Amino acid sequence: MFDKVLVANRGEVALRIIRACREMGIESVAVHSTIDADAMHVRLADASVCIGPPPASESYLNKVAILAAAEISGAQAIHPGYGFLAENADFAQMVGEHGFVFIGPDPEHIRLMGDKIAAKAAVRRLGLPVVPGTDGPITHEVMARDAAEAIGYPVLIKAVAGGGGRGMVVAADEPALLEGLRLARREAEAGFGDDRVYLEKYLDRPRHIELQILADHHGHCIHLGERDCSVQRRHQKVIEEAPSTVLDEAMRAKLGKRVTDGLVRLGYRNAGTVEFLYQDGELYFIEMNTRLQVEHPVTEMITGIDLVRAQIEIAAGEPLGLAQTDVRFDGHAIECRINAEDAKTLLPTPGRVQAYHAPAGPGVRVDSALYAGAGVPPYYDSLIGKLIVHDRSRADCLNRLRRALGEYVIAGLPTSIPLLQAIIREPAFVEGDYHIDWLAGFLRGWQTGN
Amino acid sequence: MAKPKVDTALIETLAELLQRTGLTEIELAEGDSRIRVARQPQPLVASVPASAHASAPASPAVSDQAIGQAAAEEHPGAVRAPMVGTVYLTPEPGAPPFIKVGADVSEGQILLIIEAMKVMNPIRAARSGRIANLLVANGDPVEYGELLLIIE
Numbered sequence: 001m002f003d004k005v006l007v008a009n010r011g012e013v014a015l016r017i018i019r020a021c022r023e024m025g026i027e028s029v030a031v032h033s034t035i036d037a038d039a040m041h042v043r044l045a046d047a048s049v050c051i052g053p054p055p056a057s058e059s060y061l062n063k064v065a066i067l068a069a070a071e072i073s074g075a076q077a078i079h080p081g082y083g084f085l086a087e088n089a090d091f092a093q094m095v096g097e098h099g100f101v102f103i104g105p106d107p108e109h110i111r112l113m114g115d116k117i118a119a120k121a122a123v124r125r126l127g128l129p130v131v132p133g134t135d136g137p138i139t140h141e142v143m144a145r146d147a148a149e150a151i152g153y154p155v156l157i158k159a160v161a162g163g164g165g166r167g168m169v170v171a172a173d174e175p176a177l178l179e180g181l182r183l184a185r186r187e188a189e190a191g192f193g194d195d196r197v198y199l200e201k202y203l204d205r206p207r208h209i210e211l212q213i214l215a216d217h218h219g220h221c222i223h224l225g226e227r228d229c230s231v232q233r234r235h236q237k238v239i240e241e242a243p244s245t246v247l248d249e250a251m252r253a254k255l256g257k258r259v260t261d262g263l264v265r266l267g268y269r270n271a272g273t274v275e276f277l278y279q280d281g282e283l284y285f286i287e288m289n290t291r292l293q294v295e296h297p298v299t300e301m302i303t304g305i306d307l308v309r310a311q312i313e314i315a316a317g318e319p320l321g322l323a324q325t326d327v328r329f330d331g332h333a334i335e336c337r338i339n340a341e342d343a344k345t346l347l348p349t350p351g352r353v354q355a356y357h358a359p360a361g362p363g364v365r366v367d368s369a370l371y372a373g374a375g376v377p378p379y380y381d382s383l384i385g386k387l388i389v390h391d392r393s394r395a396d397c398l399n400r401l402r403r404a405l406g407e408y409v410i411a412g413l414p415t416s417i418p419l420l421q422a423i424i425r426e427p428a429f430v431e432g433d434y435h436i437d438w439l440a441g442f443l444r445g446w447q448t449g450n
Numbered sequence: 451m452a453k454p455k456v457d458t459a460l461i462e463t464l465a466e467l468l469q470r471t472g473l474t475e476i477e478l479a480e481g482d483s484r485i486r487v488a489r490q491p492q493p494l495v496a497s498v499p500a501s502a503h504a505s506a507p508a509s510p511a512v513s514d515q516a517i518g519q520a521a522a523e524e525h526p527g528a529v530r531a532p533m534v535g536t537v538y539l540t541p542e543p544g545a546p547p548f549i550k551v552g553a554d555v556s557e558g559q560i561l562l563i564i565e566a567m568k569v570m571n572p573i574r575a576a577r578s579g580r581i582a583n584l585l586v587a588n589g590d591p592v593e594y595g596e597l598l599l600i601i602e
Binding site for chain 2 (some may be wrong): 034049058065071073098
């Protein structure tokens with residue numbers, strides 16, 4: 001096992017890793033920018049190194065500075081957390097080349113899953129379901145018509161070079177397809193200088209379901225069940241829960257087996273999350289995150305397994321001490337992401353915390369680096385806290401969440417807590433009847449209402 | 451890097467002593483072990499007792515309230531580390547150092563080297579003058595922004 005681990009991150013996730021290290025008897029080294037000199041991760045670590053000025057590109061994204069900090073502090077391994085350099089294959093490779101251990105997967109797997117098209121092709125070869133679509137670009141109308149027939153309407157026309165919703169057109173039938181094809185091509189040419197488009201099955205109300213896995217260096221891979229992260233805004237998750245209200249035990253076991261078998265064949269190591277869209281009883285792969293995720297505590301609450309500890313043990317070469325049959329799911333857990341943003345306008349609100357009181361009591365967990373007097377600098381992510389509650393059932397969990405959100409006091413800057421309180425009161429959320437576009441609809445009313 | 455056993459209580463005592471006496475540095479040697487407590491801005495806190503209580507001041511067990519220190523911080527000729535790394539005061543092992551306290555330097559002259567990831571980065575004088583203080587030793591780890599020396 002390592003004696004000293006450098007934590008290449010800030011905020012609540014840096015704290016999360018420092019806490020795991022302390023419990024494991026490992027010394028932790030925090031890195032920080034000049035503006036974070038008084039940040040909680042710097043205070044709680046055993047040692048700290050200032051690595052640069054406030055802009056992330058010169059500090060938390062500065063690979064050379066982080067490796068130099070590892071060298072001068074005598075760390076043996078580097079945990080990247082999430083965000084920043086966590087999915088940077090070049091960084092993972094540099095870490096290894098300089099004789100440190102990267103606490104995460106191999107660079108080749110980070111690289112593979114970072115290329116969304118290559119990732120999709122790879123997981124299809126591994127036997128995972130992907131959204132049905134054309135393998136390559138559509139070159140003429142007959143081809144488009146045949147492909148759409150095979151996939152089944154409605155279909156989504158997407159730009160090969162696309163992103164951010166541009167060059168995407170939904171077609172409900174053949175005339176709409178032919179018209180949409182011309183439109184999407186023109187948009188793609190204008191937006192990306194590449195008019196190639198392809199077809200995919202359009203899901204009009206999918207849920208975001210993701211499976212947490214752990215894989216060691218000895219060919220063992222287990223899954224820790226799913227998280228439902230459908231309550232999201234512009235692809236940013238807002239509330240996550242486990243288990244999902246749409247998967248039953250048989251579906252979970254079947255999905256888990258397919259995913260873990262596939263990842264063993266791939267030779268994947270450490271923690272990872274495989275993300276799917278779910279609709280009408282079917283799951284379709286969208287991407288894999290080759291890192292710890294923000295919402296990992298939800299899984300920790302219902303399984304009792306410490307994911308960060310597992311990551312460190314795996315990186316040190318230890319075998320997973322768990323078989324799939326050892327993984328038990330107990331009760332229900334929900335996480336709310338608390339952001340430094342105005343609950344109505346949803347614009348970031350950096351500033352200084354004047355007073356701070358975190359909720360507590362049975363079944364409540366708060367992961368946050370805030371304290372009274374803490375600064376929330378404008379340079380970084382607006383996530384300032386995560387409130388996670390656990391109880392026997394989803395209904396009990398919702399009551400506990402309402403209670404805990406009501407206790408949370410962060411004075412001095414506006415936060416998203418009022419929005420979260422409103423969301424969890426919504427009948428659709430209470431009934432678990434939501435999909436990935438549900439929150440956008442709710443927000444339209446929320447932002448214009450009083 | 452071997453991991454020395456750190457006597458945190460001793461360091462705290464020395465830090466308090468430092469504070470009280472207004473000294474800038476105390477070094478204590480006993481057999482093979484050597485402890486040096488010095489006032490420096492935001493030092494690399496190698497194994498300082500973990501201030502687990504939230505309200506404890508961030509880093510050092512030592513705060514910089516000495517007038518000499520404050521003046522140094524404000525000094526227009528203060529030279530700070532532009533990167534994290536290891537300081538070398540000589541062009542190569544065994545060679546004479548680039549600079550000495552009291553020596554004159556001219557603008558553009560190499561003052562010292564900071565090594566980061568096997569790359570040697572020469573740190574040059576931004577102005578001509580005399581080296582008033584040299585606050586780092588050969589082989590010292592430095593953080594970004596750490597005070598290295600003062601040119602008067």
